[in-house]
Amino acid sequence: MQTAFLTYRSSQVHYCWFGTGQKLILCLHGYGESSESFHFLEKYIGTDYTLIGIDLPFHGKTQWNEGLQFSVADLVTITETLHAKYCDGTQRITLLGYSMGGRVALQLLQSLAGKIEKTVLLAPDGLKVNFWYWLATQTYIGNRLFGFTMKHPGWFFSLLKAGNKLKLINQSVLKFTRHYINDTTVRRLLYERWTTMRAIKPNLAFIKKLIPAHNLPVRLLYGQYDRIIRPERGEKFRRGIESFCTLHIIQTGHQVLQEKQVKEIIPLIES
Template identity: 75%
Template sequence: MQTDFISYRSSRVHYSRAGAGQKVLLCFHGYGESEQTFHFLEKYISAEYTLFAIDLPFHGQTQWQEGLRFAAADLLAIIESLCLKHTLGMNRFTLLGYSMGGRVALQLLQVIPAKIEKAVLLAPDGLKVNFWYWLATQTYIGNRLFSFTMKHPAWFFSLLQAGSRLKLINQSVLKFTRYYIHDISVRRLLYERWTGMRTIKPDLASIKKLIRAHRIPVRLLYGRYDRIIRHQRGEKFRRGIESFCTLHIIQTGHQVLQEKHVNQIIQLIQS
């Protein structure tokens, strides 16, 4: 994979590229990850494709200087700059988004549906509004409490422990939450990432209309044992677009984007 930067306003957006095919695959990683999570695909993807994987703001080597805000307009401008730099011209895109990157891919589909060839979404965020995420990022009081908690997390740890003892929180969610608030630097990044990505809010009703109007194939892939993003969300999203949207379940948890699952991923991209 070759890596480079795109200049955008005061920021530098890092990305990687592989292949030289006419078909373009745009990849968006999950929370806390980077473009490197897609590197294994280079060995397996058809020579028909050129793969681009972007480090989202507050992730990887991207140097985001636009404050705690990353909007759909920013996303579109970055993709347009990428197209101009690599003379992609009239090429349509296949989108590949994992977890949080699935939400980004859905937002891009909403903005430029005519440019989308296909969307492959791996355990995608964005198909259901999480109450706590909404509270922490979409309300002033919730965001202030979120900021306070990231600086003074003791009360929140106690609440998690109580929820676990009462069996109100399953162990997967407890382990996931503990991991992302275990030290001050990780908590700071959590606040920046959640708050910065708060305006990436795909409108599912509009997106389903666009999928039908533009006849865009959508492929959903979930882990059967995923307790973070459950496949039932995808089943609900499919209603009304069944002829365009398929759902596939594999024997894993949330970590769907791994080389051991490459056959299923490649099949959904190329079929």
């Protein structure tokens, strides 16, 4: 695996690339992860593909100095710059997005449909608008409350516990939330990451028109026991585009991007 920095405006965007194949895959990681999450794929498809992974703002080694702003134009420019660097900008790209990276992949599909070969989404965010994420990132009052809560989380913990006791919040979501707001640094990063990514909000209705218009295959992979991002979201998305969009469910939870799942991931890339 090789790594480098792309200078973009006043920032340094860290990325890695691996594999030697002619086909190009752009890898988009999940929340709290980095481009290196995809490295295990090299030994399985590295002779046929070159894989490029970007560390998104406030993730990995990227030094993001544009404040809490990351626009669709920023995402597209960074992608097109790397595209031109590694295949002169003419070869079509396969998008591979996991969790939060699935939402980013959908945004790129919407913005660069003519340059996309295929889209593979692993337990993807972005197929349903989460009310709490919308409130925390798309409204002024919600974002202020979000910022306050990340500095003073006591009241929120109490609310979660009460919701769990009343069976309004399941245990998996409670554990997931505790994990991400149980530490001062983790809470700061949560606020920065969520707020910075707020402009990445793909238009699903428009995307579902683009898919048949550009003959774009979409492959969805979910964990049957995922309590964070449910397979039902994918089932709803593929209605009306079934001939282009397939959905696969495997016996795992949210962590579908693991080497032990490689036998399920690789056919989706190659099909």
